[in-house]
Amino acid sequence: MRSIKNLKQELPVLAVDLGGTKIITAIVSANGQIVAKERYLTLADEGPQAVINRLLSAVDNILNLKNIDPSQLNSISIAAAGGIDVARGLVTLSAHLPDWHNVPLRDIVSDRYGVSTFLLNDASATTLGEHRFGAGRGVNNLILLTVGTGIGGGIIIDGRLYNGPSGSAGEIGHMTIDVNGPRCVCGNIGCLELLVSGTSIEREARRRIAQGEMSSLVEVAGRMGDITAEEIGVAARGGDSLALDIIAEAATYLGVGMTNLVNIFNPEMIIVGGGVAELGELLLDPARQVVRERAFPVSTRAVRIVPAELGDEAGVLGAAVFALESRN
Amino acid sequence: MRSIKNLKQELPVLAVDLGGTKIITAIVSANGQIVAKERYLTLADEGPQAVINRLLSAVDNILNLKNIDPSQLNSISIAAAGGIDVARGLVTLSAHLPDWHNVPLRDIVSDRYGVSTFLLNDASATTLGEHRFGAGRGVNNLILLTVGTGIGGGIIIDGRLYNGPSGSAGEIGHMTIDVNGPRCVCGNIGCLELLVSGTSIEREARRRIAQGEMSSLVEVAGRMGDITAEEIGVAARGGDSLALDIIAEAATYLGVGMTNLVNIFNPEMIIVGGGVAELGELLLDPARQVVRERAFPVSTRAVRIVPAELGDEAGVLGAAVFALESRN
Numbered sequence: 001m002r003s004i005k006n007l008k009q010e011l012p013v014l015a016v017d018l019g020g021t022k023i024i025t026a027i028v029s030a031n032g033q034i035v036a037k038e039r040y041l042t043l044a045d046e047g048p049q050a051v052i053n054r055l056l057s058a059v060d061n062i063l064n065l066k067n068i069d070p071s072q073l074n075s076i077s078i079a080a081a082g083g084i085d086v087a088r089g090l091v092t093l094s095a096h097l098p099d100w101h102n103v104p105l106r107d108i109v110s111d112r113y114g115v116s117t118f119l120l121n122d123a124s125a126t127t128l129g130e131h132r133f134g135a136g137r138g139v140n141n142l143i144l145l146t147v148g149t150g151i152g153g154g155i156i157i158d159g160r161l162y163n164g165p166s167g168s169a170g171e172i173g174h175m176t177i178d179v180n181g182p183r184c185v186c187g188n189i190g191c192l193e194l195l196v197s198g199t200s201i202e203r204e205a206r207r208r209i210a211q212g213e214m215s216s217l218v219e220v221a222g223r224m225g226d227i228t229a230e231e232i233g234v235a236a237r238g239g240d241s242l243a244l245d246i247i248a249e250a251a252t253y254l255g256v257g258m259t260n261l262v263n264i265f266n267p268e269m270i271i272v273g274g275g276v277a278e279l280g281e282l283l284l285d286p287a288r289q290v291v292r293e294r295a296f297p298v299s300t301r302a303v304r305i306v307p308a309e310l311g312d313e314a315g316v317l318g319a320a321v322f323a324l325e326s327r328n
Numbered sequence: 329m330r331s332i333k334n335l336k337q338e339l340p341v342l343a344v345d346l347g348g349t350k351i352i353t354a355i356v357s358a359n360g361q362i363v364a365k366e367r368y369l370t371l372a373d374e375g376p377q378a379v380i381n382r383l384l385s386a387v388d389n390i391l392n393l394k395n396i397d398p399s400q401l402n403s404i405s406i407a408a409a410g411g412i413d414v415a416r417g418l419v420t421l422s423a424h425l426p427d428w429h430n431v432p433l434r435d436i437v438s439d440r441y442g443v444s445t446f447l448l449n450d451a452s453a454t455t456l457g458e459h460r461f462g463a464g465r466g467v468n469n470l471i472l473l474t475v476g477t478g479i480g481g482g483i484i485i486d487g488r489l490y491n492g493p494s495g496s497a498g499e500i501g502h503m504t505i506d507v508n509g510p511r512c513v514c515g516n517i518g519c520l521e522l523l524v525s526g527t528s529i530e531r532e533a534r535r536r537i538a539q540g541e542m543s544s545l546v547e548v549a550g551r552m553g554d555i556t557a558e559e560i561g562v563a564a565r566g567g568d569s570l571a572l573d574i575i576a577e578a579a580t581y582l583g584v585g586m587t588n589l590v591n592i593f594n595p596e597m598i599i600v601g602g603g604v605a606e607l608g609e610l611l612l613d614p615a616r617q618v619v620r621e622r623a624f625p626v627s628t629r630a631v632r633i634v635p636a637e638l639g640d641e642a643g644v645l646g647a648a649v650f651a652l653e654s655r656n
Contacts, residue, residue, distance in 0.1 A: 076530025085626050092626050107473070137624055157485050164594025165469055166630045171591040176584050178507045179523075188587060188622040194352070195507075256504050259516060263499040263590075264481070294516040296502070298413050299422050302494045 011074040013323045014062065014115075016055060017122060017315035018080040018105075020044050020149050023055055024312060026061045027276075030074065032133055034313060036066050041173075042077035044097050051097065052108060059113070070113040077118040077323035078223060079125030081152070081314045086167025089119045092301075095150050095185045095193075118323045122315050124170060126273060126308070127154025128161050129318030133270045136308040143267050144308070145172060147254070147283075148274035151193040152161025155265070161322070173197070177256050195253040198229035198276050204246050205232055215242035233279045251283045254289025262295040262303055273308030280307060331356060339402040341651045342390065343442075344452060345643035346408040346433075348424025348477050350370050351383055352640060356648035358402065360461055364394050372425050379425065380436060387441070392397030398441040405446040405651035406433060407453030407643045409480070414495025417447045423478050423513045423521075442484035446651045448491075450474075450643050451500060454601060455482025456489050462637035463599045472636070473500060475582070476602035476612075483593070488544040489650070501525070505584050519654050523581040524602050527570070532574050533560055543570035561607045572610075579611045583618025588609060590623040590631055601636030608635060633652045 005246060010030050015100035017024040027036040040058050050081055053159045055078075065069065070076075082094025089106025091097065127144040130136045136144070148150040151173025155162040163169050163251055173193035180192025184197055205227050209218055215236050220227055229307045236244035272284060288305050296301075308314060338358050345352040350369060355364040359499035361496050368386050370379055383406075391398065410422025417434025419425065438445035442645075455472040464472070468487045474480040479501025483490040491497050502514045509518025522528055533555050537546055548555055563571035586598055597611045600612060616633050636642060 013357050017655035083626060091626075119441050155592075157490060162485060164630070165596050165626070166594050168624055168626045168630075169592065171624055174591045175503075175588045176505050176622075179505045179518075179581065179584055186624065188591070189584070190507075197343075201435050201528075204598070208378075254506065256507055256517070260503045260588075263502045263516070264483075264497065266492050266494050266497035296411050296413060296496055296499055296514065298421075299492070299496045299499075302492070 001187050013070060013074050013320040014059060014076045015017070015316035015318065015319040015323070016059065016076070016078040017050075017125065017161060017312070018042065018055060019122060019315075020081050022312070023058050024316055025058045026313075026320075027062060027066055027068065027315035028316060030156060032317060032320065034316065036062055037313070037316070038062050038065070045252055048097070048103050052081055052103075052105070056109070056112060057196050059109070066098060070115045073085060073115050074321040075116040075118060076109055076113060077120070077319040078109065079120055080097075080105060081122045083171070084119055084121045086120060086163060086165055089117070106325065108178075118319070119250075120167070121152070121154075121170065122320065124151025124154045124161060125161060125316075125318035125322060126152070126314040127170075128158060128227060128321045129310055129316075129319060130271050130273065130315035131161075133317055134314060135306050136269055139269045141265070141267050142269040142271060143172070143265060144267040144273065146259075146274035147196060147198075147276040148273060150196050150273070157208050157240040161282040172257065172261065175260060177253065177259060177260070178230050178287050192253065192257040196250045196276075198259065201229045201232055201250050201276065202227055204249070206240070208242060208246070213242050216240045229276055233282070236279070247279060247282050248286050250289055251286035254283065255287035255294075258287055258291050258305065261297045262291055262299045266299040267303055269296055270305045271308050273314060275306055278282050329528065339400060340396075341648040342387060342401050342404045343644035343647040343651075344387065344404070344406040345427075345453065345640070345647065346370065346383060346406060347380075347450060347643075348422075350640070351386050352644055354641075354644035354648075355390060355394055355396065356644060359570050360645060360648065362644065363391055364388050364642070365411050365644070370425075371619055375427050376425070376431050379431070380431070384437070384440060387437070394434050396479060398443045403444040403446060403651040404437055404441060405448070405647040406437065407448055407450040407647040408433060409450045412449045412495055412602060414448060414491060417445075419447070435482070441447040446647070446654060448495070448647065448650050449480065449482075449498065451480025452482045452489055452491060453644075453646035453650060454480070454642040455498075455646060456636055456649045457642035457644075458599050458601065458636050459484050460649050461645055462642060463634050464597055467597045468592070470597040470599060471500070471589050471593060472599040472601060473585075473603040474602035475524060475526075475600060477526050479525055480602070500585065500589065503585060503588060505581065505588070507524045515577035520581065522584065524578045524604075529557045529560055529574055529578050529604065530555055532577070533570070536570060536574070536631055541570050544568045549581070550621060563612070564607070564610055573612050575607060576614050579617055582611065582623075583615035584621050586615055586633065587623045590619055590627045594627040595631055598631060598633045599636050601642060605635060611642075
């Protein structure tokens with residue numbers, strides 16, 4: 001028995017990162033090397049069944065590409081952008097995957113391939129990935145924030161992912177910081193995610209341009225009909241004052257969220273990843289300033305606020321870590 | 329060596345709970361029995377030196393009372409109402425002990441009595457006490473909130489107190505929930521404590537009575553010149569609609585803070601202690617309702633929101649637990 005188990009542990013994990021925009025599949029070796037990686041669009045608006053079919057095709061494709069039979073896998077591990085019931089293997093709800101309600105994704109995949117399958121939140125996976133292989137190597141207590149379309153979070157306590165008894169901890173983006181604010185899709189009020197995310201930055205740019213403010217983005221808006229967070233970042237780097245202002249405002253709110261985390265967790269590190277985090281110091285520097293001004297000094301001195309290092313590979317790497325450690 | 333160590337472990341702890349209002353001293357046996365307990369007023373406005381002298385007198389008194397020499401103690405353990413630098417044994421700052429800045433209370437006490445001395449935050453101590461001997465017995469992941477003059481917090485993760493690398497975790501009362509709110513004494517903005525605490529309830533009652541609202545509290549205010557949270561509780565139980573309204577508003581804010589904790593930690597339990605918590609279901613019931621309406625359902629289903637069980641003995645019991653476990 002023992003030798004079969006050890007053999008199984010040396011087999012690779014097929015890891016999937018199911019996001020609101022992209023599906024990434026990867027074959028990850030037992031020592032954390034990515035030996036194959038593929039990217040697809042999620043096209044989440046087509047609904048759960050279409051996305052599940054696309055995910056299964058993506059899994060088929062990478063198995064064919066590397067000529068791997070499912071029996072040659074340690075396991076399949078899926079990081080998904082939404083609330084996860086780890087015990088039951090459900091995507092319970094998702095702001096980024098419309099109409100997903102208690103979808104039994106883990107069992108759908110394990111039934112099809114006959115392989116042990118794991119399902120975890122994508123921010124949890126990113127956290128595990130950055131902790132083992134990225135910015136958080138060797139750090140025992142850290143918080144990761146992924147700032148993209150929304151805000152996800154993950155928590156490492158004493159060197160281990162803290163998922164909570166239901167596996168649903170880490171919903172840091174859905175922390176109320178504006179008690180008089182608007183309602184969020186999650187049902188809560190004034191969530192951090194409403195004030196700091198790609199969606200909120202884009203909304204704020206549209207609103208201010210519609211009010212007649214001057215900006216190089218006016219031309220982008222006219223030409224494209226819409227403005228992306230990426231374009232706002234480009235404009236900011238070019239010195240556009242509206243773009244700089246919008247980013248500084250979001251960064252201040254991000255600092256408010258981080259101040260809460262510093263006061264509550266006294267972490268050694270806060271890692272910021274996700275698409276919006278590619279704004280780099282434009283986002284991190286004002287956020288650090290808010291933490292320095294507002295958080296308890298002893299906790300502020302203990303924390304480093306740093307960018308993520310692994311980009312979009314963190315999710316599949318972390319999903320693989322989760323599976324490999326769960327099987328030990 | 330081993331037998332001396334074991335002997336030491338069987339000795340009692342002299343535990344002190346230094347709050348903004350009261351100093352409690354206790355002799356706690358190695359199995360968690362309180363064999364003596366004394367109470368004094370802190371008179372915190374007299375400043376650090378007067379309070380330290382009073383604390384030392386209180387320690388002397390309980391030693392004399394039980395005819396104990398300091399050498400017969402396992403240790404002295406002090407729970408203090410403020411930010412604590414556990415490594416350096418400092419009270420770094422305190423909203424409830426005016427003018428305390430980096431006071432080396434641990435070393436002041438250990439130098440005087442020649443006994444190992446521990447210093448921790450009072451809410452951390454209360455959390456340890458309730459976890460081992462009170463409402464949280466056998467619960468692996470819980471958050472405790474003490475709602476009194478201010479709000480303190482403590483975190484149990486995987487059965488152990490989570491204090492953070494600097495020992496300053498758990499400042500849940502200083503979580504921004506109103507990003508456009510007023511500045512708190514801690515330096516942060518719109519803290520939970522500004523909206524839910526004895527101080528905030530009393531301030532709100534004074535404000536609304538000054539605006540001419542009808543209430544049985546008007547008479548109390550006229551007679552006493554001031555209104556305490558306790559009197560507001562009495563009026564609410566008597567059906568006074570202003571008092572009921574003020575408590576319901578505070579309870580709603582408490583629910584907002586709890587929703588954040590449920591989304592971030594997915595705890596099995598939130599324990600609510602402290603003087604204001606004596607309002608009982610008047611406070612807890614509307615708070616639970618907010619959590620049910622706003623937090624992620626999978627996490628909401630996992631959590632029980634319950635009153636503390638140990639009253640003001642939780643602090644000294646928890647301080648003793650902290651010392652006994654630190655010496656193991």
